[in-house]
Structure formats: C-alpha cells, structure tokens
Amino acid sequence: MGAADAQSSGATTLPARFHLGPATALRGAIILGLFLFVLLAVPSLVGPDWLTTFASVAIYSVVALGFDILYGRVGMISLGQVALLSVGCWIGARLAYATAIPFPLLLLATGAITCVIGVLVGLPSLRLSGLYLALITLMFAGAVTVALGVIDFPNGGGGFEGTSATGALTTSNPPVRRPAIATGDTAFYRYIVVVTALMFLLALVHVATKPGRAWASIRESEPAALAAGVHVTVYKMWAFALASFMTGVVGCLLAAQVETPRAITFQTQASLTLAATALIGGIFSLWGAIVAGIFNQLLPFLFQAQWGVNSNFLLIIFGAGLLQVLLTAPGGLAQQFPKDMANLGRLVVRGVRSLLPSAERAS
Amino acid sequence: MIEVRGLTVRFSGITPIDDVSVVFPGGTCGLIGPNGAGKTTFFNVLSGFVKPAAGTISAFGENLLKMADFRRARWGLRRTFQTEMAIEQLSIYDNVAMIHEHSGAKRASRRADVLAALEFVGLTAPPKAKVGGLNARERRLVEVARAVVGRPRLVLLDEPAAGLPDEETEHLSGVIQRIPEAFGALTILVDHDMSLVSSCCSTTAVLDFGKVIALGPTAEVLRNEHVIRAYLGTEEDV
Numbered sequence: 012m013g014a015a016d017a018q019s020s021g022a023t024t025l026p027a028r029f030h031l032g033p034a035t036a037l038r039g040a041i042i043l044g045l046f047l048f049v050l051l052a053v054p055s056l057v058g059p060d061w062l063t064t065f066a067s068v069a070i071y072s073v074v075a076l077g078f079d080i081l082y083g084r085v086g087m088i089s090l091g092q093v094a095l096l097s098v099g100c101w102i103g104a105r106l107a108y109a110t111a112i113p114f115p116l117l118l119l120a121t122g123a124i125t126c127v128i129g130v131l132v133g134l135p136s137l138r139l140s141g142l143y144l145a146l147i148t149l150m151f152a153g154a155v156t157v158a159l160g161v162i163d164f165p166n167g168g169g170g171f172e173g174t175s176a177t178g179a180l181t182t183s184n185p186p187v188r189r190p191a192i193a194t195g196d197t198a199f200y201r202y203i204v205v206v207t208a209l210m211f212l213l214a215l216v217h218v219a220t221k222p223g224r225a226w227a228s229i230r231e232s233e234p235a236a237l238a239a240g241v242h243v244t245v246y247k248m249w250a251f252a253l254a255s256f257m258t259g260v261v262g263c264l265l266a267a268q269v270e271t272p273r274a275i276t277f278q279t280q281a282s283l284t285l286a287a288t289a290l291i292g293g294i295f296s297l298w299g300a301i302v303a304g305i306f307n308q309l310l311p312f313l314f315q316a317q318w319g320v321n322s323n324f325l326l327i328i329f330g331a332g333l334l335q336v337l338l339t340a341p342g343g344l345a346q347q348f349p350k351d352m353a354n355l356g357r358l359v360v361r362g363v364r365s366l367l368p369s370a371e372r373a374s
Numbered sequence: 375m376i377e378v379r380g381l382t383v384r385f386s387g388i389t390p391i392d393d394v395s396v397v398f399p400g401g402t403c404g405l406i407g408p409n410g411a412g413k414t415t416f417f418n419v420l421s422g423f424v425k426p427a428a429g430t431i432s433a434f435g436e437n438l439l440k441m442a443d444f445r446r447a448r449w450g451l452r453r454t455f456q457t458e459m460a461i462e463q464l465s466i467y468d469n470v471a472m473i474h475e476h477s478g479a480k481r482a483s484r485r486a487d488v489l490a491a492l493e494f495v496g497l498t499a500p501p502k503a504k505v506g507g508l509n510a511r512e513r514r515l516v517e518v519a520r521a522v523v524g525r526p527r528l529v530l531l532d533e534p535a536a537g538l539p540d541e542e543t544e545h546l547s548g549v550i551q552r553i554p555e556a557f558g559a560l561t562i563l564v565d566h567d568m569s570l571v572s573s574c575c576s577t578t579a580v581l582d583f584g585k586v587i588a589l590g591p592t593a594e595v596l597r598n599e600h601v602i603r604a605y606l607g608t609e610e611d612v
Contacts, residue, residue, distance in 0.1 A: 224471070227463055227472075230461075237423070237447075240447025
C-alpha cells in the first residue's frame with residue numbers, strides 16, 4: 012500500500028526513468044507486507060526460542076548477502092564471511108564493553124572497523140581469483156578461529172582487552188549491552204529485523220546503480236571492464252568493503268543478541284556451510300540471501316530442537332542441495348522455486364482443463 | 375589521427391608486433407591480415423592491456439601509452455572484442471549506460487545519449503530487455519552501441535561481423551560507415567570479410583607476421599600482390 016501511494020504521489024515530479032511499473036509497485040507492496048508481518052506479527056505468533064532463531068536467520072541472511080555480492084555480482088569467491096562475522100561480533104563486544112557510545116554508533120563503528128579488515132582480506136583478490144582466492148579466504152577463516160581461541164574470546168572484564176584475572180569463558184561476563192529502546196528479546200528481535208532490512212536496502216541501492224553495473228562488467232570480463240573505463244581495483248575493493256561492513260554490523264547485532272558471545276560458536280566450517288547455503292539459496296538474487304539464512308539457521312533449529320534429529324544430517328542435505336544447484340539450477344532456489352511454481356500452476360491448469368470436457372460429457 | 379612509430383611487442387621469444395609504423399588519418403580505417411598477424415595484439419596495445427617493448431603511439435597529439443588502461447575509456451577509447459562482452463544479466467539500457475557513466479560524459483545527458491546510441495545502431499528491442507534474451511544480431515548491435523556512446527574519439531572494432539549472415543553484415547556495414555561523421559571518432563576495423571572492409575574503409579593497413587606489408591587506399595591495398603600472397607600463400611610457401 013505504502014509503496015503504491017509513494018509512487019502515485021511522486022509520479023508527477025520524478026523524471027521518466029524513475030517511473031515504476033505496476034509490477035514493481037506490486038512487488039514493493041508484497042515486500043513491504045512481508046516485512047511488516049515479520050516485524051510486527053511474528054513475535055506474537057511464536058515462542059522465545061523460535062524468535063531467537065528468526066533473529067539468527069536475519070543476521071546470517073546478511074552474511075549470505077555479503078557472499079552473494081562478492082561471488083554472485085563480482086565473481087570473487089570468499090570463504091571467510093562467517094569469520095568476518097565473528098570478527099564483527101568480537102569488535103562489537105569489545106567496543107560495547109569499552110565505550111558508552113549509543114548503540115547505532117556502535118553498529119557503525121563495528122561495521123567500519125570490520126570493513127577495513129575485510130578490505131585487507133580482499134587485497135589478494137586483485138591478483139588471485141577462483142580456487143586461489145577461495146583458499147586464501149578460507150585460511151583467513153581458519154586464522155580467525157585460532158586467534159579467537161587463543162585470546163579466550165570473550166574472557167570477561169572491561170575495556171578493549173577484556174582480560175580478567177578470574178579466568179576464561181566464565182559465565183559471569185556482563186552481557187553485551189543492547190540499545191536502550193530495545194532491551195527485551197522481542198524488541199531487540201524487531202531492532203535486528205529493521206537493521207537487516209536497512210542492510211538489504213543498502214545492497215539493493217548498490218547493485219541497482221553504478222557500482223552494480225561495474226561489478227557485473229568485472230564479473231563478465233576484467234579486460235572488457237577495463238576497456239569500459241571501470242577502475243577494477245577500486246570496484247573490487249568496494250565490493251569487499253560493502254560486504255564486510257554489512258557483516259560487521261550484523262556481527263555487532265549478534266554480540267548483543269547472544270549477550271555473551273563465545274569463540275566456540277564460530278567454527279571455520281561455518282564459513283563453508285554458509286557458502287553452500289548461499290549457493291543453494293541463489294547468489295544472483297537478494298531473496299537468495301534470505302533463503303540461505305533460513306537454511307543456515309532455521310533448519311538446524313528444526314532438526315535439533317524441534318525434531319530431535321542429529322543436525323549433522325544437515326551437512327548431507329546441504330551437500331545434496333549444492334550438487335543439485337550446480338547441476339540443474341545455477342540460479343539457486345530463489346530463481347528455481349518461482350519457475351517450479353509456475354510449471355506446477357500450468358500443470359494444474361492443464362489437468363483441470365482436461366478434466367472439464369470429460370465431466371461435461373459425463374453429465 | 376593516430377600515429378604509430380616503431381611499435382614492437384615481445385612475448386618471451388615471440389614478436390607479434392615488429393617495428394610497426396603506421397598512420398591512421400581519420401574516418402574508418404581497416405586493419406587486415408591473416409590469423410596471427412598481430413591485429414588483436416595491436417588493439418590490446420591501444421587498450422593498454424599489453425605494454426610494448428618499444429615505440430610510440432600519438433593519438434590526436436596525446437601520448438596514449440602514458441595513459442592508465444582504465445583512463446583510456448574516459449579519454450575516448452572504445453573497443454569491441456572478438457568474443458561477446460555485453461553483460462547478459464543487465465538490460466540493454468544498463469549495458470550501454472555503464473560505458474557512459476565511466477566515460478566522463480555528463481550525467482544529465484545519459485538517458486538521451488544512451489537512447490541515441492541504440493537508435494544509431496538500429497536496435498529495435500526495448501531498452502529494458504535483458505541482453506541474455508537477445509539473438510546474435512541484436513547482441514552485436516548492443517556491442518557496437520557500447521562502442522559509440524559517450525563522446526568516443528577512437529573506436530576499435532575487432533571482427534564485429536564474425537558469424538553474422540550477409541544481410542545483417544550489410545546493416546552493420548552501414549552502421550560502421552556512419553560512425554565517423556555521427557560521432558567524430560576515428561574507427562579502426564579489423565575483419566576478415568573483405569567486402570565489409572572495402573565498403574567501410576577508405577584507408578587500410580595490412581599486417582603479416584607483425585609487420586606492415588601494405589598501407590594505403592583500400593582498393594589499391596587489396597590488389598597489392600604482397601597482400602594477396604600473404605593471404606593466399608605462394609607456391610614456395612606451400
């Protein structure tokens with residue numbers, strides 16, 4: 012509704028290229044409706060453990076979004092995205108303990124620092140691509156796991172260093188603070204959903220404008236991008252900066268959501284699982300990132316907490332799903348599912364049509 | 375005017391361009407030669423992908439070799455490649471607009487310039503259509519539109535007609551002939567289709583084994599016996 016109103020009121024003043032077709036307006040209205048449902052209705056429909064899971068889905072969908080931008084839009088495969096999330100989580104927690112800056116600023120500061128680290132990690136991408144870049148970024152993920160283990164993240168105590176004499180991994184750590192307007196679980200869930208939506212909006216603005224076109228050009232061919240005047244170095248680093256910023260911001264959200272983040276939560280393997288689920292979800296579509304978040308966080312919850320199945324079985328499912336995507340549906344579920352639904356609809360229509368004349372004949 | 379003096383390119387042991395000196399005066403110029411003669415390498419030097427071992431290139435009085443590769447587009451260099459480089463995931467409009475937005479041309483004129491380029495090449499498909507859904511002919515026209523948008527000064531076309539049927543080559547030929555007067559850009563055409571080269575180009579240079587073996591008015595060059603020998607070979611060569 013809101014999107015349609017904005018469109019009709021703006022139509023008289025905006026130049027022609029900003030005119031939205033009815034399909035775009037409808038899509039905007041559906042997205043807005045879904046967003047409002049997830050934001051307002053979901054907390055009253057489900058229990059607290061479900062709500063925590065949905066918050067994780069939102070956070071990991073942004074991590075998958077970063078992967079999608081790097082691989083789907085620019086063609087650079089990075090297997091260190093969950094490691095960047097843990098870096099963001101660690102920086103967010105440390106900044107929260109050490110400073111008293113308002114929470115939105117805390118998010119921005121965490122995003123900015125993670126952004127710098129992510130760009131450094133992305134530097135090899137200027138020379139390497141494909142398998143080599145994947146290996147380098149995976150090594151980074153491994154190094155982060157080791158580093159966080161060695162410094163006994165979070166090891167309580169205040170300040171930037173946060174080491175306390177009483178020892179590591181105590182449960183007596185003060186919780187990482189949440190924003191004053193959203194201290195409760197439901198309110199903070201809504202806070203996370205809003206920030207997630209903003210991150211998706213940020214990504215959308217990028218892929219739909221000049222950087223998105225430049226990235227598509229680099230993905231197609233670097234020589235052709237250079238010949239088109241694209242500063243390949245700048246745009247590659249820009250992609251890493253954007254992906255790392257978004258991942259850092261949700262890393263800070265994760266720190267405040269779990270309240271006492273633990274190094275053990277972040278395994279190197281998680282970066283690989285994220286890449287697999289992102290590919291299954293679909294790396295060319297923003298929807299794919301949400302599907303990836305659901306696969307990454309909701310399915311383990313369903314398997315383990317709801318159905319009592321060992322969640323390691325999921326790895327087999329992810330493997331099979333990845334194989335299916337690579338073989339038959341390179342666009343992932345985000346592109347395949349609507350096609351399958353359209354095919355199903357056509358089959359149903361055909362079935363009904365073939366039934367109708369015989370029914371008439373019978374009568 | 376493009377003035378090339380003593381241009382030499384060496385790749386470990388091979389010399390694909392060997393002391394080439396050639397002047398392209400203006401309009402549409404042809405660059406022909408057998409496979410492996412060094413035509414695409416010459417384009418790659420102009421684009422900045424290949425650093426020459428020696429020689430100078432002066433383009434409209436400016437030293438082209440001193441310019442960083444990605445800055446040459448802003449200067450006015452455009453090129454097509456032998457393989458298609460139009461981006462399938464983007465619309466026709468976006469494909470052409472992305473060249474415009476890195477060309478230094480004014481943002482306010484982008485829409486008009488892009489649509490003008492599409493009209494110039496005679497593309498009738500809707501600008502919003504994705505390039506992935508176009509046929510070979512339309513994709514080729516998108517490539518040419520990308521090469522002429524945003525104040526080009528030097529347009530390099532690398533086998534633009536390869537694989538096109540005759541009537542579509544004819545349409546393309548008309549488009550290429552009109553580039554210099556419509557955009558004021560010097561156009562260099564590399565192609566194996568001699569009827570396309572002779573109908574488009576007033577001047578033609580012939581490369582063989584990295585050396586210029588003929589240069590002059592196209593009709594004369596195509597009658598030159600060295601050129602015929604380079605293309606057809608001689609009894610001794612066989």
